[in-house]
Amino acid sequence: MQVSITGHHVEVTEALKAYVEEKISKIKRHFDNVVDVHVILTVEKLQQKAEAAVQISGAKLYAEDTQEDMYAAIDFMVDKLDRQIVKHKEKIQNHR
Template identity: 55%
Template structure:
């Protein structure tokens, strides 16, 4: 997983970088196909904003959150990413297990 961490109007400290890295390990725990993650942390007056763009195999996911505290924004960001990645994973497994009503279903009904 490649991580690109940038800051707009805020300096990214090593503590922030380590915090983001430790939180993003939660995403790879659920889904191994994470190719690239871009995280943008920005400050606008009283709003601390965190944005993430995750490139999965075959899909891109974008999430943004705002809060008064930067660490709270990062926590909310990872929670949203986790939910969306789980939803994406469930959809891919549902499509794989779903049959299209072919001849196998008709033979099962006759038996």
């Protein structure tokens, strides 16, 4: 799984990068065929925004969340991705 993290109007520190990679690694426990993850962290005035595009075998998933704290935005964004991946996995298993 290849993870790329970029920042828009924010410097991506090592702590932020490690936090994102730790949280993103949890989505692999539900689905092994994650190919690529691209995370964009953005600061817009008082709002912190985290968005991610995940390339998995057969589909591309997208999630974003906006909070006042960047770490909270990352947490909620990963939760959304996790739910989408579980739903996608269930669809694949039901069709077979």
